[in-house]
Structure formats: structure tokens, C-alpha cells
Amino acid sequence: MEAGTPTEPERAPEAPGAVIPRHGWVTRIWHWVNAVAVLILLGSGLGISNAHPRLYWGRYGANFDHAWASLPHFPAWLTIPARYNLAISRRWHLFFALVLGFGLLAYMIGGLVTRHFQRDLRIRGRELRPAAIWADFRRHLVFRFHDERDPRRYNLFQKLSYVAVLFVALPLAILTGIALSPGMNAAWPWVLELLGGRQSARSIHFITATLLALFTIVHLVLVILAGPLNEMRSMITGRWRVPE
Amino acid sequence: MIRRRTILTGGAGLLLAGCDRVIQQPTARKILFAGEDMQKGLQRALMDRGALAPEYRRDQMSPIFRTNGTRNPGTPEYAALAANRFQDWRLTVGGLVGKPLSLSLRQIGEFPARRQITRHDCVEGWSAIGEWMGPMLGNILKAADISTRARYVVFTCADLYGGQPYYESIDLIDAFHPQTILAWGMNGRMLDIGHGAPLRLRVERQLGYKHAKYLMRIDAVQSLDNIGLGKGGYWEDHVDYDWYAGI
Numbered sequence: 001m002e003a004g005t006p007t008e009p010e011r012a013p014e015a016p017g018a019v020i021p022r023h024g025w026v027t028r029i030w031h032w033v034n035a036v037a038v039l040i041l042l043g044s045g046l047g048i049s050n051a052h053p054r055l056y057w058g059r060y061g062a063n064f065d066h067a068w069a070s071l072p073h074f075p076a077w078l079t080i081p082a083r084y085n086l087a088i089s090r091r092w093h094l095f096f097a098l099v100l101g102f103g104l105l106a107y108m109i110g111g112l113v114t115r116h117f118q119r120d121l122r123i124r125g126r127e128l129r130p131a132a133i134w135a136d137f138r139r140h141l142v143f144r145f146h147d148e149r150d151p152r153r154y155n156l157f158q159k160l161s162y163v164a165v166l167f168v169a170l171p172l173a174i175l176t177g178i179a180l181s182p183g184m185n186a187a188w189p190w191v192l193e194l195l196g197g198r199q200s201a202r203s204i205h206f207i208t209a210t211l212l213a214l215f216t217i218v219h220l221v222l223v224i225l226a227g228p229l230n231e232m233r234s235m236i237t238g239r240w241r242v243p244e
Numbered sequence: 245m246i247r248r249r250t251i252l253t254g255g256a257g258l259l260l261a262g263c264d265r266v267i268q269q270p271t272a273r274k275i276l277f278a279g280e281d282m283q284k285g286l287q288r289a290l291m292d293r294g295a296l297a298p299e300y301r302r303d304q305m306s307p308i309f310r311t312n313g314t315r316n317p318g319t320p321e322y323a324a325l326a327a328n329r330f331q332d333w334r335l336t337v338g339g340l341v342g343k344p345l346s347l348s349l350r351q352i353g354e355f356p357a358r359r360q361i362t363r364h365d366c367v368e369g370w371s372a373i374g375e376w377m378g379p380m381l382g383n384i385l386k387a388a389d390i391s392t393r394a395r396y397v398v399f400t401c402a403d404l405y406g407g408q409p410y411y412e413s414i415d416l417i418d419a420f421h422p423q424t425i426l427a428w429g430m431n432g433r434m435l436d437i438g439h440g441a442p443l444r445l446r447v448e449r450q451l452g453y454k455h456a457k458y459l460m461r462i463d464a465v466q467s468l469d470n471i472g473l474g475k476g477g478y479w480e481d482h483v484d485y486d487w488y489a490g491i
Contacts, residue, residue: 043260052369060363062370064308080263086367087484092263094491095279182365183490186449187291189298198363198371
């Protein structure tokens with residue numbers, strides 16, 4: 001992929017204002033497929049939650065059992081469909097669960113084959129030095145999200161959040177979703193064992209979805225702060241203008 | 245800046261609202277509803293035909309197993325059967341069978357019973373673990389000499405929904421699964437009315453609404469097309485629930 005970052009910035013940094021290739025096609029296609037899937041899964045998931053808005057730990061959990069959380073009734077503007085309909089929420093959810101799962105699988109393969117993960121997401125030792133973390137933090141405070149010495153590179157917080165979403169949150173959302181299926185419980189009983197029972201899996205599924213929703217909000221806010229048109233263009237055409 | 249923000253967050257809002265318009269389109273609806281067949285195909289490919297649903301220990305059972313759906317069919321016919329402790333109740337086994345049966349509760353009790361402690365998952369999200377006891381459905385179908393032309397088994401119940409008997413159906417893979425039983429016992433007692441007395445289906449690899457209660461008839465059929473509205477069950481016909489409820 002063209003969005004390579006060398007191990008050491010051995011070439012001159014791209015000048016501010018220069019338009020450079022930023023995101024490869026694998027990343028761009030997956031980003032939009034996944035964005036649609038995540039939004040539909042969140043909306044339809046909230047619709048499903050309205051059917052039984054209580055969360056439990058363990059293997060079983062119903063009205064007479066202790067619930068660790070009683071969720072609010074999610075309003076019509078957040079749910080798919082807007083009007084409560086468990087069957088249709090489930091249709092959206094279970095279709096786009098497949099889009100999310102197989103989309104992520106394809107991206108994982110693509111990201112490894114094109115070396116995008118190894119090149120752009122690998123966190124290097126020097127980035128974790130306190131001085132480097134502090135410098136990145138200070139740059140965030142003044143809304144500068146790029147290191148002028150190597151503007152192509154993702155910053156540390158970006159890498160950490162992308163790695164957490166790609167390799168922890170999304171796989172966990174999928175795994176806990178699989179654990180909710182009585183059919184898959186028979187096929188892969190180990191998933192249920194790993195997660196401590198179906199109602200625990202359901203709770204973790206909801207918590208993971210909440211974290212993904214928070215990531216999405218922070219992601220959108222940062223896109224706006226970093227310059228939405230430039231950022232959007234880079235995720236559509238792949239071309240990105242180095243900020244002044 | 246405001247406009248840019250509106251474009252971004254408005255886009256997400258439009259997507260949610262757009263979903264409700266999209267699903268009005270017959271083609272979009274068809275594609276979305278095809279998810280059911282994909283899930284079924286995937287699960288069946290990943291699952292051994294006889295793969296067992298998890299079974300639990302006694303100390304892992306729900307203290308209270310809540311009732312759901314119909315709590316009492318409430319018809320005069322059912323009330324009369326219940327008043328007589330179901331001594332006059334018969335299970336009719338018909339359709340594509342060589343030997344139609346009419347079985348009393350006592351005759352059903354003569355079939356070897358399987359005892360299983362399994363988890364019941366409601367489509368709404370809750371789960372309850374209980375102990376069930378009853379003969380394997382497969383043995384009853386064999387006793388009725390089920391035809392090789394049969395593809396599905398249809399269950400007709402005593403409770404009425406909108407004036408019609410509740411019904412459900414499963415295919416032969418689930419019908420002959422060792423954990424698919426016709427339960428007459430629950431948690432060490434005879435099945436009570438709230439949980440489907442005198443006999444209910446347990447089909448442990450699917451969600452709760454498939455587990456038909458208050459069984460009256462079992463029919464082996466070749467196709468579901470001419471039964472009810474043709475989608476294989478009350479909820480499937482009227483509320484768009486998936487016929488394959490493995491997830």
C-alpha cells in the first residue's frame with residue numbers, strides 16, 4: 001500500500017500543504033463498509049436491548065434474577081427501526097453482523113498481506129518513552145494531530161485506539177455475539193466457557209458496543225477538529241493534504 | 245464549522261432514519277431477510293448434525309423459571325382437559341406417516357425418557373436453565389413410520405392466537421436431534437400449565453419461541469407453504485421472526 005511509513009524518517013518530511021497518498025484502497029473500502037455496519041449494528045442493537053433492558057452475569061438471567069444493570073429505554077431516534085419491532089431489529093442486526101464479521105476478516109488478511117498493519121499500526125519502543133507520550137499529548141491539546149517531522153505517521157494515541165478497536169473491541173463484539181446463538185453454543189461450546197456463560201456474554205457484548213460507540217464519537221470529533229473535508233477526502237480518494 | 249459538523253453527524257442520523265425507508269423496498273427487504281438463510285447455512289456448516297447444546301448441573305439451574313407467551317390457553321376445551329388432569333388428552337401424530345398415532349400421556353410416558361438440564365433463551369434476551377424430561381421426538385416419529393417424503397414437522401398447539409391455534413415447525417435435522425424431546429416433566433415434576441402442560445417441544449439449539457407448548461398435533465409434511473401463512477409458525481407468519489432461530 002502507498003501509505004507507507006519508513007522505520008526511521010530517512011527522507012525529508014512532506015511539506016505543509018503538499019497533497020500525499022494517505023490511505024490504501026483496502027483501508028478505504030473496509031472503513032466505509034465497517035462504518036455502515038457499525039452504525040446499523042448499534043442502532044438495531046439498541047432496538048433489541050429495548051426488548052429486555054436488563055443485564056446479568058453468569059449462565060442464566062431473567063426477570064426474577066439479580067440484574068447488575070437496568071438499561072434505559074432507548075428513544076426512537078437512536079433505534080433501528082425507530083418504532084419498536086424486535087423482529088426487524090434482529091433482521092438488521094443479524095445481517096450486518098455478517099458484514100461486520102467477514103468484513104473484518106477480509107481486512108485482517110488484507111492488512112497483513114499489504115503490510116499496512118506491520119508498517120502503520122506497529123507501536124515502536126521509542127513512541128512509548130514518557131517524553132514521546134508527553135509530546136504527543138501536548139500536541140493533542142493544541143489540536144495538532146501530526147508530527148511535523150513525519151506527518152504521514154499515525155500518532156501514538158491514534159495507533160493505540162486503532163489497535164484496540166481492530167484487535168480487541170471488534171473481535172470481542174463478534175465473539176460475544178456468537179456466544180448469544182444457541183446454535184453456535186452447540187457448535188462451539190468453548191466460546192461460552194471462555195466468556196463465563198450466555199448472560200455474561202450478553203453483558204460484555206453490550207459493554208463492548210458502548211466502547212465502540214464512544215470510539216465512534218471521539219473519532220468523529222477528531223475528524224472535525226483535524227479538518228473534516230481533508231480527512232474525508234483522504235478516506236475516499238486516499239489523498240491527504242499535509243496540514244499547515 | 246457548524247455545517248461541517250452537521251454533514252458528519254447528520255450523515256449518521258440519516259443512515260439510521262434511512263434504514264426504515266430502505267426496508268420498505270421489497271428488494272432490500274428480501275436481501276435483508278436472506279440473512280436468515282446465511283446464518284442457517286453457516287451454522288449448519290460449522291455444526292455437527294448431532295452437536296449437543298450445553299447441559300448443566302442441578303446447582304446451575306435458575307431458582308425461578310419464568311413463564312412466557314401463553315400462560316394458560318383458557319379455552320373451554322383446554323380447561324376441560326386440564327380439569328381431568330389430561331387423562332382425555334391425546335397427541336395426534338399424522339401427515340406423511342405410515343402409521344398415524346393417537347397417544348395418551350400414559351403411552352407417551354412408556355417411551356424411554358431423556359432427562360436434560362438445558363438453557364432456554366428467549367428471543368428478547370433473557371435465559372433460564374431448567375430440567376426437562378420426555379421422549380425423543382425422533383422415536384415417536386419412527387413409531388409413526390415417518391415417510392421419506394417428509395421434510396418438516398409441524399406442531400399444532402391448544403392455545404389460540406387471533407383465533408388460530410399457535411403453531412411452529414422444525415426440519416428433520418432438528419426433529420431427529422437427540423436433545424429434541426417432547427417434555428412432559430420439568431424440574432422434577434409434571435409439566436405445569438404455565439410452562440405448557442401436558443406436553444411441549446424442546447428444541448435446544450434454537451430460541452424459545454420455537455419450543456411449542458400445549459401440543460395437540462404433530463404432522464410430518466413435505467412443505468410449509470399451505471400451512472398458516474406459509475412461513476412455518478405463528479410469529480414467522482405475523483411478526484417477521486426468523487423461521488431458523490439458531491441465533
